[in-house]
Amino acid sequence: MRHTISVLNTGGLQSDTSFNCDEDVSVLHAMIHAGKGPIRHGCCGGACGVCKARIVSGDFYAFKPMSAVHVSEAEKKGGIVLLCCVQPRSDMRIARG
Numbered sequence: 001m002r003h004t005i006s007v008l009n010t011g012g013l014q015s016d017t018s019f020n021c022d023e024d025v026s027v028l029h030a031m032i033h034a035g036k037g038p039i040r041h042g043c044c045g046g047a048c049g050v051c052k053a054r055i056v057s058g059d060f061y062a063f064k065p066m067s068a069v070h071v072s073e074a075e076k077k078g079g080i081v082l083l084c085c086v087q088p089r090s091d092m093r094i095a096r097g
């Protein structure tokens with residue numbers, strides 16, 4: 001199933017943007033493939049923490065462990081994830097972590 005991921009404007013000059021993401025693809029991979037989104041990426045494997053972002057709304061599945069060095073338990077409870085480690089399970093809205 002395919003979902004729409006919206007990246008919220010964080011107050012800069014860039015407008016909101018959106019892209020599609022299948023359930024078997026990481027949100028980061030879909031964003032890179034679509035050439036959209038202001039969120040940076042690095043290792044694409046859950047190790048560097050560069051793709052840290054906040055899930056504002058929507059359901060997701062963490063298919064890879066997220067390094068505790070980059071995402072604490074408190075941050076996880078606040079919706080912070082590594083986008084290379086999550087796949088969508090509904091339409092989602094995300095913002096920079």
Ligand code: FES
Pocket residue numbers: 028041042043044045046047048049050051052082083084085
């Ligand atoms: S790109 Fe390195 S943790 Fe996601």
